[in-house]
Amino acid sequence: MLRKPHQICRVSPELEHIQAIEDIREFVKNEKAEIEQTINNIGLTLRRAELKDFSGIRQLLCKRFNPDTAAQISFYDAYRSIRHGYTMVLEDKDGQIVGYDYSLGYDDDDKTSFGLNIAIHPDWAGYKLKTIVSIYTSLLGMERGSRIRRGIVHPNNLISLHNLLNNTGFLCEHFYGYLPGFESSRFILSFSLTPAGLMNNRIDMDKLLDYINVAKEGEDYKLVECDDEPALEEMYNSTTFRVVAFVREGALTEKNLLFAVPHELMNFPPSSIYQAPIG
Numbered sequence: 658m659l660r661k662p663h664q665i666c667r668v669s670p671e672l673e674h675i676q677a678i679e680d681i682r683e684f685v686k687n688e689k690a691e692i693e694q695t696i697n698n699i700g701l702t703l704r705r706a707e708l709k710d711f712s713g714i715r716q717l718l719c720k721r722f723n724p725d726t727a728a729q730i731s732f733y734d735a736y737r738s739i740r741h742g743y744t745m746v747l748e749d750k751d752g753q754i755v756g757y758d759y760s761l762g763y764d765d766d767d768k769t770s771f772g773l774n775i776a777i778h779p780d781w782a783g784y785k786l787k788t789i790v791s792i793y794t795s796l797l798g799m800e801r802g803s804r805i806r807r808g809i810v811h812p813n814n815l816i817s818l819h820n821l822l823n824n825t826g827f828l829c830e831h832f833y834g835y836l837p838g839f840e841s842s843r844f845i846l847s848f849s850l851t852p853a854g855l856m857n858n859r860i861d862m863d864k865l866l867d868y869i870n871v872a873k874e875g876e877d878y879k880l881v882e883c884d885d886e887p888a889l890e891e892m893y894n895s896t897t898f899r900v901v902a903f904v905r906e907g908a909l910t911e912k913n914l915l916f917a918v919p920h921e922l923m924n925f926p927p928s929s930i931y932q933a934p935i936g
């Protein structure tokens with residue numbers, strides 16, 4: 658199971674024991690109910706997307722992403738993830754879509770649950786809605802039997818890196834300096850879809866900074882600047898270090914940094930070690 662070192666994570670030990678199917682079902686049911694309540698409490702509704710939501714979602718997507726990135730999400734993606742996946746929308750009291758998470762599952766060896774694309778309206782920033790909604794869709798994946806949640810992010814999308822690596826628990830399984838179609842670099846993200854995989858991989862920044870003080874740089878961990886793509890490429894191609902946390906500018910240095918540890922510490926399954934070649 659993909660796990661970050663517990664020395665840098667917020668860990669609830671009791672979650673490690675939730676392994677039986679019926680206990681996992683109970684966990685998913687309770688966590689979903691809690692998220693629905695949290696969202697209701699701020700005056701929004703979280704519901705499954707329907708085809709009629711396409712234009713509302715598209716409007717928000719075009720508002721939140723630049724035209725090139727927005728163009729990468731086709732109507733085919735939308736149709737498949739609404740009709741056959743588990744795309745969720747956030748709706749305000751006037752019926753406007755103020756958030757969405759395109760999510761769907763695949764029949765590969767990991768039965769991957771994929772978070773295709775997510776955005777939150779800027780009027781609703783500050784409520785951690787990205788983290789909350791993507792945890793909800795991850796729970797839906799777990800409910801359907803997916804074993805690994807995956808996603809894609811650009812190494813300079815700082816807010817997303819913070820949300821995905823520190824608040825949600827993803828790690829960066831692969832780095833592509835150039836991903837065809839995206840026409841630039843991307844990380845492929847993943848975490849194990851178990852209660853402990855979902856909840857116990859989140860970063861405790863105080864613990865992380867303590868760890869940096871006592872551990873050996875270059876052996877136990879490495880730090881790379883977010884915009885140093887040649888260094889990221891060299892690390893992913895020639896070492897087993899993999900990025901697990903984001904350290905915001907000001908916390909350690911004046912740069913935004915990515916914190917990496919060797920994958921041997923994290924029980925990478927074969928599917929996570931294999932990086933599909935380009936070219």
Ligand SMILES: CC(C)(COP(=O)(O)OP(=O)(O)OC[C@H]1O[C@@H](n2cnc3c(N)ncnc32)[C@H](O)[C@@H]1OP(=O)(O)O)[C@@H](O)C(=O)NCCC(=O)NCCS
Binds near residue numbers: 776785786815
């Ligand atoms: C990314 C996005 C979905 C986040 O929306 P959100 O959940 O409303 O975000 P919030 O305002 O609640 O902020 C969440 C966290 O980001 C942090 N954050 C904000 N600005 C940041 C920055 N410049 N660098 C790092 N972290 C930042 C906040 O401090 C907060 O973390 P905390 O709660 O741990 O302190 C939203 O900004 C968006 O739609 N962006 C455009 C589309 C996009 O990038 N989608 C994701 C693609 S992977």
